[in-house]
Amino acid sequence: MSEIKYTLRVMKEEDYDQVYHLWMSIHGFGIRSIDDSKEGVTRFLKRNPSTSVVAVVNQQIVGAILCGHDGRRGCMYHVCVDEQYRKHGIGKAMAxxxxxxxxxxxxxxxxxxxxxxxxxxxxxxxDAGWTFREDLNYYDFTLNEANITRFNS
Known part of the structure; x- marks a missing residue:
């Protein structure tokens, strides 16, 4: 397997179109109509200006993570790497x-x-050493019914 040369940098608002295109290219990827819109991602990046990342190869975004925190705990969303660039350490490096x-x-x-x-x-x-939690239940409550999740086929 040949080595892929990539760079990592903080995600910027201007990256949205390429990141959205990446999301749409990944089979089974779940995306929300409002939270993952350009406006929703811009709002997230303004609240968390230094914690999200993109991986770039030849000026093309091939990986991305939306990452932020509430002052107590961080959370990663939409961790993804273009299928043709997987198995090169990009996902781990972004995390x-x-x-x-x-x-x-x-x-x-x-x-x-x-x-x-x-x-x-x-x-x-x-495999990356993260702990799978079996000691809790995850709950959520939808405040805006228009914010539906759809999955790429």
Whole structure:
């Protein structure tokens, strides 16, 4: 396998179109109509200006993580790498980038959600040493019914 030369940098608002295109290219990717819109992502990046990351190869975004915190705990969303660039350490490097950015802001713990149907993602996180929590239940409540999730086929 040949080495892929990539760079990591903080995600910017101007990256939205390329990041959205990446999201749309990934089979089974879940995206919300409002939260993942340009306006929603811009709002997220303004609240968390230094913790999200993109991986770039030849000026093309091939990986991305939305990452932020509430002052107590960090959370990663939409961790993804273009299928043709997987298995080169990009996902791990992006996760480390985000974790370091969170640590610089005084955050001591980070979490993420992986759909049960995402076998590849779940294996990735377990292999990376993340702890699968069996001691809690996850709940959410929809405040805006228009913010629906759809999955790429």
């Amino acid at each position: 480390v980038f985000c974790m370091k950015a969170l640590q610089e802001e005084g955050i001591n713990k980070v979490s993420l959600i992986a759909f049960k149907s995402n076998a590849l993602g779940n294996r990735f996180w377990k």
